[in-house]
Amino acid sequence: QVQLEESGGGWVQTGGSLRLSCSASSASGTSFMNNVMGWFRQAPGKEREFVGTIMWQVGWTRYADSVSGRFTITRDLTQKIMYLEMNNLKPEDTSIYYCAFGTLTSAWWKGGGMDYWGKGTLVTVSS
Secondary structure (H helix, E strand, O other): OOEEEEEOOEEEEOOOOEEEEEEEEOOOOOOOOOEEEEEEEEOOOOOOEEEEEEEOOOOOEEEOOOOOOOEEEEEEOOOOEEEEEEOOOOHHHOEEEEEEEEEOOOOHHHOOOEEEEOOOEEEEEEO
């Protein structure tokens, strides 16, 4: 069992930046070494969409085309925290952002394999 908690959401103007954090914990002592974590988002009235993902052990990342070049995922191995640095934000980035944790699979690069989800944090970008 893995618990995830997002933080860092808020309101920002177009072109601004925000950094989201996702703190992960596991009472069962999950090592995280064969896992992936990712960010997803869901705007009002829309389906949840993949934002980006990171292979926990080696740090490889992949992003959705809509955020590539603007968003960066990093992680702190010791603290088990994943970050999402968001730059040049646009109104269309307004969403609830969720972090997720899962098993490393062949579909990791597009957000596959996620088993656990946080409750989300709201990001609002005003024009």
